[in-house]
Structure formats: C-alpha cells, structure tokens
Amino acid sequence: MTMLIHFLQALMIVFGAPLLRGVVSKMKARIQRRQGASIWRPYADLGKLFRKEDLVPPLASPVFRAAPRGVFCATTVAVLLIPVFRPAALLGGPGDFVLLVSLLALARFCLVLGGMDGGGAFGGMGGSREALVSALAEAPFLLGLTAVSILARSTQLARIVDWTLRQNFFDISAVHILALSTLAMVAIAETGRIPVDNPTTHLELTMIHEAMVLEHSGPSLAFLEWANSVKLGLIMSLLIGLFFPWGMAAEPSLLAIALAVAAYLVKMLALALILALVESSIAKMRMYAVPDFLGVASATGVLAVVFTVFGGR
Amino acid sequence: MDLVQLAAGKTFSSSAVFLLLTVLLLAAARRVSTAIILFSLQSAIITAQVMATAYTEKSAEAWVVAAMVFALKVVAIPSALLWLVERLKSPRAIQPSISSAKAVFVAALMILLSYTVVQPYARESRVPEDALAAAVALILTGAFLMVSQRKAIMQIVGLLVLENGIFLAALTTTFGMPLVIEIGVFFDLLMGIFIMGVFAFRIRDTFEHLDVTKLRRLRG
Numbered sequence: 001m002t003m004l005i006h007f008l009q010a011l012m013i014v015f016g017a018p019l020l021r022g023v024v025s026k027m028k029a030r031i032q033r034r035q036g037a038s039i040w041r042p043y044a045d046l047g048k049l050f051r052k053e054d055l056v057p058p059l060a061s062p063v064f065r066a067a068p069r070g071v072f073c074a075t076t077v078a079v080l081l082i083p084v085f086r087p088a089a090l091l092g093g094p095g096d097f098v099l100l101v102s103l104l105a106l107a108r109f110c111l112v113l114g115g116m117d118g119g120g121a122f123g124g125m126g127g128s129r130e131a132l133v134s135a136l137a138e139a140p141f142l143l144g145l146t147a148v149s150i151l152a153r154s155t156q157l158a159r160i161v162d163w164t165l166r167q168n169f170f171d172i173s174a175v176h177i178l179a180l181s182t183l184a185m186v187a188i189a190e191t192g193r194i195p196v197d198n199p200t201t202h203l204e205l206t207m208i209h210e211a212m213v214l215e216h217s218g219p220s221l222a223f224l225e226w227a228n229s230v231k232l233g234l235i236m237s238l239l240i241g242l243f244f245p246w247g248m249a250a251e252p253s254l255l256a257i258a259l260a261v262a263a264y265l266v267k268m269l270a271l272a273l274i275l276a277l278v279e280s281s282i283a284k285m286r287m288y289a290v291p292d293f294l295g296v297a298s299a300t301g302v303l304a305v306v307f308t309v310f311g312g313r
Numbered sequence: 314m315d316l317v318q319l320a321a322g323k324t325f326s327s328s329a330v331f332l333l334l335t336v337l338l339l340a341a342a343r344r345v346s347t348a349i350i351l352f353s354l355q356s357a358i359i360t361a362q363v364m365a366t367a368y369t370e371k372s373a374e375a376w377v378v379a380a381m382v383f384a385l386k387v388v389a390i391p392s393a394l395l396w397l398v399e400r401l402k403s404p405r406a407i408q409p410s411i412s413s414a415k416a417v418f419v420a421a422l423m424i425l426l427s428y429t430v431v432q433p434y435a436r437e438s439r440v441p442e443d444a445l446a447a448a449v450a451l452i453l454t455g456a457f458l459m460v461s462q463r464k465a466i467m468q469i470v471g472l473l474v475l476e477n478g479i480f481l482a483a484l485t486t487t488f489g490m491p492l493v494i495e496i497g498v499f500f501d502l503l504m505g506i507f508i509m510g511v512f513a514f515r516i517r518d519t520f521e522h523l524d525v526t527k528l529r530r531l532r533g
C-alpha cells in the first residue's frame with residue numbers, strides 16, 4: 001500500500017509536469033491580458049514530437065541521441081526522492097539530499113554534452129553558460145538543504161519533511177526563512193525561468209537552455225522538454241515539502257491521502273501563480289548579473305547554515 | 314483573549330527574523346524606490362513590535378508611540394522620499410560601489426557579529442536576544458548602507474535604517490523611552506529628513522547629479 005502511494009506520487013510528478021507547465025504559461029498569458037494556449041498544449045507538443053523523425057547532425061556521435069535519454073532518466077530517478085503526499089518517498093531510505101543534487105547535476109552534465117555534441121555554435125555557447133549557472137547554483141542549493149537538514153538532524157529528505165510537519169507553523173525560525181529565500185533563488189536558476197533564463201526566447205544574447213536543445217529534434221527534443229518540465233515540478237514539490245508540508249498524510253489512510261492530494265494541488269497552484277506573477281513583473285537579467293544573483297543566494301545560504309548554531313529555532 | 318496574548322508574544326519573537334530579512338534585501342536592492350519601500354516595510358514590522366509591547370505591558374504611551382511610528386516612518390517619510398525621487402528625476406538604479414552579492418555577504422557578517430556581541434549581554438539581563446541582535450544589526454547595516462552607497466538619497470535611507478535600529482534597541486532593553494523623549498526624537502528625525510531633502514535638491518541643482526563620490530573634487 002505505502003509502496004504503491006510512493007510510486008503513484010512519483011508518477012504524478014512525471015506525468016503531471018507538462019500540465020504544470022501549461023498551467024503556468026496559461027496564468028502568465030492571463031496576467032498579461034492574452035488568451036494563451038490551452039493548458040493541455042504541452043501534452044500535444046510532446047505527442048507531436050514523439051511521432052516525428054529524430055534528425056541527427058552528420059558529425060554527431062552516438063552521445064547526441066543518448067544524452068536526452070540520460071537527462072530524462074536522471075531527472076525521473078531524482079523524482080523518486082521527493083516526498084509529495086506522505087513524508088516518505090520510494091528511494092527515501094537509501095537516498096539523501098546530496099544524491100538529489102548530484103542526480104540533477106548528472107542530468108545537467110548530460111544536457112551540456114548533448115548540446116556540445118550537436119556541433120553547432122549555439123550548443124557550445126549554451127553549454128558553457130549552463131555550466132556557469134549550475135556551478136554557481138550548486139553551492140547555495142547544498143547550503144540551503146544543509147541548513148534545514150541540521151535542524152531536522154537528518155540528511156534524508158523524508159525525515160526532514162516529517163520533522164517540519166511536526167513543528168508549529170507559527171514558530172517561524174530564521175533558518176527556515178533564510179533557507180527558503182536561498183532555495184527560491186536557486187530554484188529560479190535551476191529551472192531556467194525569468195530572471196535567469198527565459199524558456200520562451202530564442203534570442204542569441206540571452207538563451208541558455210534553448211541554445212543547448214537547438215540541434216535536437218523529434219523524440220530527443222521531446223525527452224529534453226519533458227525532463228525540463230519534470231524538473232520544474234520536482235523543485236516546486238521540493239520547496240512545498242521542505243517549507244509548507246502541512247496537510248501531508250502522516251498515516252497511510254485513504255481519507256488522509258485524499259486530503260493530502262487536495263492540499264498538494266492547492267499549494268502547487270498557489271506556487272504556480274507566484275511563479276507566473278514573478279515572471280510577468282520582472283525583466284530578465286543580463287547574463288553578467290546572474291553570478292551576482294547567485295552570490296546573494298550563497299550569502300543567505302551561508303547565513304542560514306550559521307544560524308542553526310544560534311539555538312536552532 | 315489568550316490568543317491575542319499568544320499572538321503578541323509571537324510577534325515579538327518572530328518579527329526579529331523578518332527584520333533581518335529586510336536588512337539583507339536592503340543590501341541587495343538595486344533601485345532607490347525598492348529600498349524606500351523596504352524601509353517602510355521594516356518600520357511596519359517595528360510598529361507591530363511596539364504594538365505587541367503596548368499590549369503586553371498595558372501602557373497607553375506605547376500605543377501613542379506605535380501610532381506615531383506608523384504615521385511617520387511607515388507612511389510620511391517613505392512617501393516624502395518617493396516624492397523626492399520623482400522630483401529629482403535622477404536615474405532609478407542605485408549604482409552601489411560594491412556588487413550586491415558582496416553587500417549581502419557583508420550584511421550577513423554584520424548580522425552574525427551582532428548576534429555574537431549581543432549573546433553574553435542577553436544571557437545576563439533578561440532581554441530577548443533575537444530582537445536586540447536585530448537592533449544591533451540594523452544599526453550596523455544602516456551605517457554600512459551609508460558608506461557603501463553613492464547616491465545622496467540612499468544615504469538618507471541608511472540613516473533612517475540606523476535610527477530604526479536605535480529605536481528598536483531602546484524598545485527591547487527598556488520597553489521604550491518616555492513619551493516626551495520619543496516625540497523629541499521623531500521631531501528631530503523629521504527635521505533631519507527635511508533638511509536632507511533640501512540638500513539633495515541643492516546638490517542636484519549645483520552638480521546635476523546625486524553621486525556623492527564626485528563631491529570630493531571640491532576640496533582645496
């Protein structure tokens with residue numbers, strides 16, 4: 001029973017991720033007074049791409065086609081670590097937050113390899129930008145997660161969520177606020193949203209993710225796009241689990257699970273709305289301002305970790 | 314009634330955390346208007362703290378002080394500063410002399426410093442450590458904002474943050490100064506802002522910018 005729930009929660013992130021993306025872009029469109037595409041549009045896009053031919057540049061090696069599958073696999077395995085409905089996950093026992101960060105890093109490594117193997121100029125450029133952003137984002141990511149794991153006295157995400165679930169919502173600790181602001185900034189950089197990267201542009205000066213996937217087509221492109229939306233769902237679920245887990249089912253009863261699903265969907269919608277608002281109101285940063293942005297995240301991350309010394313709560 | 318008491322206690326303990334967050338955001342702010350709004354937010358948090366004190370100590374004077382803080386620091390001064398920014402027609406960007414990442418690092422170090430400095434004192438006297446540390450951090454970062462910024466308006470904001478810190482320190486250690494002194498301090502502050510506003514206009518009219526680093530050439 002519990003195994004089934006853990007499996008279902010991972011499946012829901014993987015198969016619900018395109019819907020999440022559709023909802024975010026619909027919200028963005030409505031905020032900007034546009035009609036916007038249907039929220040089911042990402043599924044149609046994926047279906048179309050999966051039916052198409054996989055074109056490979058003549059100079060590319062087998063890495064070119066393997067890389068998108070690698071990205072998708074690494075991201076999906078990372079999803080198995082995330083507690084969603086219950087403070088537990090399928091790989092919650094053997095895996096901790098370091099594994100999560102390294103799986104995401106592995107996915108990014110494959111993505112950069114695939115981008116460079118295409119042989120186009122944009123692939124290499126996007127790859128080097130992505131490597132820069134990810135190298136700078138990894139330190140605050142680990143710092144923010146370390147801070148909350150020190151509070152919960154465990155490196156396993158499920159235990160951290162379980163600990164937070166048992167705390168009083170009104171006992172706001174400095175560590176949590178600092179870690180939340182750190183991870184929120186990291187989340188923007190990791191998922192490649194405005195103001196770090198714009199997922200809808202193909203402008204040479206600014207694109208990071210789009211530059212790398214430019215050479216890919218057909219099923220390869222579908223895997224990359226799908227993995228990208230799964231990553232967005234994963235990181236949003238991680239933020240919800242770490243900082244707003246109230247409503248999760250403590251015991252595996254049917255009623256509790258149903259309530260947890262409803263609470264999760266409401267929280268996800270609220271977070272999507274915040275994301276859409278931020279994306280509509282903030283202009284994209286210059287590429288050279290990104291290290292500064294992530295430097296701020298590192299500073300708050302260091303502060304969060306040091307603050308665990310001052311009494312913890 | 315119990316719930317209100319609880320809320321008052323929680324306000325006092327958790328608002329220090331939000332004050333620290335506003336300090337960090339102020340260090341990272343890139344626009345003058347953002348910094349002014351952050352200052353207004355900071356003053357609003359302090360108002361909540363004064364109100365919590367007024368409720369727990371049951372003092373009528375503290376309610377008057379809370380009303381004054383709200384009227385002056387949350388509404389009057391920020392709107393006057395925003396009006397000033399509008400009228401001066403200077404570029405919106407702040408142009409700090411160090412990058413925002415470094416500024417946030419410095420602000421973070423100052424917060425840690427204030428915690429370590431305050432800890433032995435707070436342990437002996439029964440003063441809430443978080444609030445006192447936040448007060449010291451506000452004083453330090455206010456001074457830091459004044460030296461690290463180039464624009465004259467940002468130095469006014471730095472001074473205001475510093476004053477907020479002094480006010481908070483008085484509030485946490487002695488549950489507020491006598492009302493007459495508070496009124497005097499507020500009047501001083503208002504006059505100070507008034508004079509600084511006039512000065513900002515004079516600097517702009519004479520030099521056609523507000524960059525104080527360029528004022529050094531006047532020497533000799």
